[in-house]
Amino acid sequence: MKIVDIKVFVSNPGRNFVTVKIETDEGVFGLGDATLNGRELAVVAYLEEHIKPCLIGKDPHKIEDIWQYLYKGCYWRRGPITMTAIAGIDMALWDIKGKVAGLSVYELLGGKSREKIRVYGHANGQDIDDTLHHLDQLISEGYTAVRLQCAIPGLEGTYGTLAGKKDYFELQSDRPLPPEQLWDTKAYLDFVPELFKKAREKYGNSVDLLHDTHSRLTPIEAARLGKILEPYNLLFLEDSVTAENQSGYKYVREHTTTPLAVGEIFNSIWDAKEIIENQWIDYLRTAATHSGGITPMRRMADFASLYHVRTAPHGPPDISPIGHAAHAHLNSWTPNFGIQEFIGFGGEALNCVFKHPMTFENGHLLVNNKPGLGVEFDEEAASQFPYKRSYLPVSRLKDGTLWNW
Ligand code: EZ4
Ligand code: CO
Numbered sequence: 001m002k003i004v005d006i007k008v009f010v011s012n013p014g015r016n017f018v019t020v021k022i023e024t025d026e027g028v029f030g031l032g033d034a035t036l037n038g039r040e041l042a043v044v045a046y047l048e049e050h051i052k053p054c055l056i057g058k059d060p061h062k063i064e065d066i067w068q069y070l071y072k073g074c075y076w077r078r079g080p081i082t083m084t085a086i087a088g089i090d091m092a093l094w095d096i097k098g099k100v101a102g103l104s105v106y107e108l109l110g111g112k113s114r115e116k117i118r119v120y121g122h123a124n125g126q127d128i129d130d131t132l133h134h135l136d137q138l139i140s141e142g143y144t145a146v147r148l149q150c151a152i153p154g155l156e157g158t159y160g161t162l163a164g165k166k167d168y169f170e171l172q173s174d175r176p177l178p179p180e181q182l183w184d185t186k187a188y189l190d191f192v193p194e195l196f197k198k199a200r201e202k203y204g205n206s207v208d209l210l211h212d213t214h215s216r217l218t219p220i221e222a223a224r225l226g227k228i229l230e231p232y233n234l235l236f237l238e239d240s241v242t243a244e245n246q247s248g249y250k251y252v253r254e255h256t257t258t259p260l261a262v263g264e265i266f267n268s269i270w271d272a273k274e275i276i277e278n279q280w281i282d283y284l285r286t287a288a289t290h291s292g293g294i295t296p297m298r299r300m301a302d303f304a305s306l307y308h309v310r311t312a313p314h315g316p317p318d319i320s321p322i323g324h325a326a327h328a329h330l331n332s333w334t335p336n337f338g339i340q341e342f343i344g345f346g347g348e349a350l351n352c353v354f355k356h357p358m359t360f361e362n363g364h365l366l367v368n369n370k371p372g373l374g375v376e377f378d379e380e381a382a383s384q385f386p387y388k389r390s391y392l393p394v395s396r397l398k399d400g401t402l403w404n405w
Helices: 040-055 063-072 080-101 105-109 128-141 168-172 185-203 219-232 248-255 273-277 294-305 321-333 348-353 379-383
Strands: 003-011 017-024 029-033 117-125 145-150 180-182 208-212 236-238 260-262 358-361 364-367 394-396
Touching: 003 040, 003 379, 017 040, 017 080, 029 080, 029 321, 040 063, 040 080, 063 080, 063 294, 080 105, 080 294, 080 321, 105 294, 105 321, 117 128, 117 321, 128 145, 128 185, 145 185, 185 208, 185 219, 219 236, 219 248, 248 260, 294 321, 321 358, 321 364, 348 379
Parallel strands: 117 145, 145 208, 180 394, 208 236, 236 260
Antiparallel strands: 003 017, 017 029, 117 364, 358 364
């Protein structure tokens, strides 16, 4: 079997998605997700100009060799653009192998370690009552674990909340340039514990709660937050500090028993190696779409398992249903799987472009046994929803200082 063409589709059925299609001389094709929020077209150019010419004529079954060839062969290793491009190719190759074998990707990985995948949802709000109201809704939909994010008084548009928008899809359609948001660490640290106190007063320990700090704190501030939140028994505190300096997590870990998670912006195991080896975290949040696909995610999961670290893949709306399906297959297999972030299947437009292999039931995802990744992509429908330039926000302090650690 030979690769005869690689096509790259950019569409925006609610969010921008980059979809890779690898075609073979036997008619079988594979689909992959290569979406990098805010830098989508850089990945498109990488795939079309630099990867495609190297893969035409290659045997699509040699997933490992192609992965090594793209990773080591390009000389310039790692980085989000490279690793997202490789991810799109890698997923499409696993999809092809599964379709040829007549087996789901989780079967190729070694078979199911579990029958269903536990997920956590997002309750966002403009104030505590609003956030708890959304928590109510999610519990009634069956969620057993929920991330709470609340606008900080005085900081309009706090990152990670919906800032008054209906959902994440409406939020993104409004960002032709990076929106500017205010940040104030003191206001944040003074406010967040109250949110979790009220949530526990209302629900006791009947639901698992999580929180994302989006890398806004220094290690000692994060340590303080973890300590203050201990009575509220979080499932994990995410991205409490940024991790270019991996040993930042050492300082958080030494001061708190609140479980820690990090990894959504990592693009290879090297970003997490020290953090994992030193057992400074509990959950690794690396996403297949941004870290080279299924091949390295499997390796990362095995490495993490040696150090009692579980996986909790990033599951935002800016990963396409193909990336989410890759996680569903990995999560079905991963012995040390923890929990999957899941914020719903998206709107009507998205579901008309992508048909995914998952259903949601009682706080869990079930994955069907279609061959490969099990996602269908409607090229014609995708062409109805053109790309829209869209950026992630930046934060500044009141005096104008740019504040993303
Ligand atoms: O900020 O996907 O845990 N989830 C998150 C996300 C990320 C976005 C970045 O593109 O932090 O909302
Ligand atoms: Co996050």
